Amino acid sequence: MKQYKVELNKKISLAKLDPNETGDFDGGKEKGLKAIEKLNAELQELQELLYAEGKHKVLVVLQAMDTGGKDGTIRRVFEGVNPQGVKVASFKVPTSEELARDFLWRVHKVVPGNGEIVIFNRSHYEDVLVVRVRNFVPKEVWSKRYDQINEFEKILADNGTLILKFFLNISKDEQKERLQARLDDPSKHWKFSLGDLNERKLWDDYQQAYEDAINKTSTKYAPWYVVPANRKWYRDLVISTVLVDALKSLKMKYPKPKDNLDGVVIE
Amino acid sequence: MKQYKVELNKKISLAKLDPNETGDFDGGKEKGLKAIEKLNAELQELQELLYAEGKHKVLVVLQAMDTGGKDGTIRRVFEGVNPQGVKVASFKVPTSEELARDFLWRVHKVVPGNGEIVIFNRSHYEDVLVVRVRNFVPKEVWSKRYDQINEFEKILADNGTLILKFFLNISKDEQKERLQARLDDPSKHWKFSLGDLNERKLWDDYQQAYEDAINKTSTKYAPWYVVPANRKWYRDLVISTVLVDALKSLKMKYPKPKDNLDGVVIE
Numbered sequence: 396m397k398q399y400k401v402e403l404n405k406k407i408s409l410a411k412l413d414p415n416e417t418g419d420f421d422g423g424k425e426k427g428l429k430a431i432e433k434l435n436a437e438l439q440e441l442q443e444l445l446y447a448e449g450k451h452k453v454l455v456v457l458q459a460m461d462t463g464g465k466d467g468t469i470r471r472v473f474e475g476v477n478p479q480g481v482k483v484a485s486f487k488v489p490t491s492e493e494l495a496r497d498f499l500w501r502v503h504k505v506v507p508g509n510g511e512i513v514i515f516n517r518s519h520y521e522d523v524l525v526v527r528v529r530n531f532v533p534k535e536v537w538s539k540r541y542d543q544i545n546e547f548e549k550i551l552a553d554n555g556t557l558i559l560k561f562f563l564n565i566s567k568d569e570q571k572e573r574l575q576a577r578l579d580d581p582s583k584h585w586k587f588s589l590g591d592l593n594e595r596k597l598w599d600d601y602q603q604a605y606e607d608a609i610n611k612t613s614t615k616y617a618p619w620y621v622v623p624a625n626r627k628w629y630r631d632l633v634i635s636t637v638l639v640d641a642l643k644s645l646k647m648k649y650p651k652p653k654d655n656l657d658g659v660v661i662e
Numbered sequence: 663m664k665q666y667k668v669e670l671n672k673k674i675s676l677a678k679l680d681p682n683e684t685g686d687f688d689g690g691k692e693k694g695l696k697a698i699e700k701l702n703a704e705l706q707e708l709q710e711l712l713y714a715e716g717k718h719k720v721l722v723v724l725q726a727m728d729t730g731g732k733d734g735t736i737r738r739v740f741e742g743v744n745p746q747g748v749k750v751a752s753f754k755v756p757t758s759e760e761l762a763r764d765f766l767w768r769v770h771k772v773v774p775g776n777g778e779i780v781i782f783n784r785s786h787y788e789d790v791l792v793v794r795v796r797n798f799v800p801k802e803v804w805s806k807r808y809d810q811i812n813e814f815e816k817i818l819a820d821n822g823t824l825i826l827k828f829f830l831n832i833s834k835d836e837q838k839e840r841l842q843a844r845l846d847d848p849s850k851h852w853k854f855s856l857g858d859l860n861e862r863k864l865w866d867d868y869q870q871a872y873e874d875a876i877n878k879t880s881t882k883y884a885p886w887y888v889v890p891a892n893r894k895w896y897r898d899l900v901i902s903t904v905l906v907d908a909l910k911s912l913k914m915k916y917p918k919p920k921d922n923l924d925g926v927v928i929e
Contacts, residue, residue: 584919652851
């Protein structure tokens with residue numbers, strides 16, 4: 396799965412990456428789902444260890460085009476993981492209090508503490524994505540944000556945060572199918588707004604904005620993974636694998652008991 | 663399961679309630695676990711509907727003696743429910759900023775918003791439990807808090823919050839067994855502190871404090887349920903049933919689409 400990590404000295408081109416592929420995974424969906432199940436059990440154990448040790452912090456950033464599968468990823472990959480140790484932060488339209496400050500202010504408030512996993516469902520990257528595509532601020536403002544993001548993430552990493560950033564890469568055709576499926580299912584209509592179709596019209600602009608963001612903010616301490624996401628099971632398999640491997644690499648240990656428990660009797 | 667709800671005009675006596683019972687449930691653990699699975703699937707759907715409708719807020723308060731099973735309840739009852747719609751709030755030792763304000767200030771900050779479920783793992787009730795038993799504040803301060811809690815919860819309920827409060831009722835013997843099991847398992851020693859045993863010595867004082875709290879703050883808008891919790895599966899079954907029934911009683915509906923979607927074509 397290492398192949399999906401964006402290399403430091405290489406620029407990626409999204410047009411050349413296939414959202415449909417399943418890499419060199421030997422087996423189809425059924426085998427993939429079994430592998431995910433096993434990884435999920437590992438993740439549950441690693442999360443408990445992370446919490447017990449209380450030393451590292453984990454930040455997972457999820458970004459995708461509309462219908463890209465952020466919600467599904469969170470449900471599937473983190474299923475059964477103790478909800479007390481995993482928080483999801485979603486970023487809505489900024490409040491006036493938030494707009495009066497730098498764009499990272501509201502983000503900093505919700506970063507993980509020791510022993511915690513926080514998942515950003517959308518993130519500070521929207522400030523160089525929709526904000527750029529929709530011209531919410533002038534270019535001279537958003538163009539400086541890439542460096543600011545790198546600096547901000549460095550501060551977090553230097554203070555014990557494992558940062559993993561995933562771009563769920565779906566194709567334009569796949570998005571069409573998913574939007575159509577929502578349209579065909581009346582029970583999903585409440586989620587549907589015509590605004591989603593306006594965003595779709597800007598597909599190429601968004602792809603460009605994503606490509607730039609990924610190329611400018613892939614760092615050693617906060618790497619991007621471009622995940623082929625047309626097939627949901629493969630998307631979940633890639634993310635689960637990266638996450639489990641990264642947590643294992645922390646070489647965490649259960650802490651020693653606070654007290655000497657020799658000869659303790661419970662009355 | 664209605665029998666576990668504390669009636670408004672009746673005082674409960676914890677000593678008379680059996681933590682070991684399984685009520686009139688027809689069937690043992692195996693049948694219980696199957697029923698929980700079914701309730702869990704219902705809960706997942708109801709949570710989605712709650713989120714979609716965005717009208718009601720749900721606050722679940724969990725209180726218990728040490729080892730009473732709050733963590734296990736959260737994992738089991740809410741397994742598979744979308745983590746984006748369910749938040750867990752834990753209350754640690756208050757900060758100086760929190761201590762400088764009324765005891766409900768930090769609690770108010772984390773109440774659920776529209777469409778959200780928030781689970782309090784411990785809560786403002788600690789301010790009439792450990793605070794009372796340990797004399798952290800004088801009686802004239804804590805004794806006024808029952809009314810303040812009722813007033814606070816009334817404000818939340820009047821503003822669209824469904825409040826369900828559960829006391830997980832274990833016996834003193836069961837606590838002994840659970841503490842012993844932790845002591846016998848070296849991998850759990852990091853969780854064990856001798857302070858837990860000091861709290862156990864105050865068992866009767868805590869039972870009295872719980873009984874008073876439950877009797878003084880069982881209201882129509884924020885009822886207490888005293889859940890027999892020696893058997894974990896039965897505890898989870900009771901809580902799942904109460905939760906699902908309460909959510910159903912809200913008679914929620916999926917909202918109408920924001921836009922007229924007739925004849926929409928996705929290009």
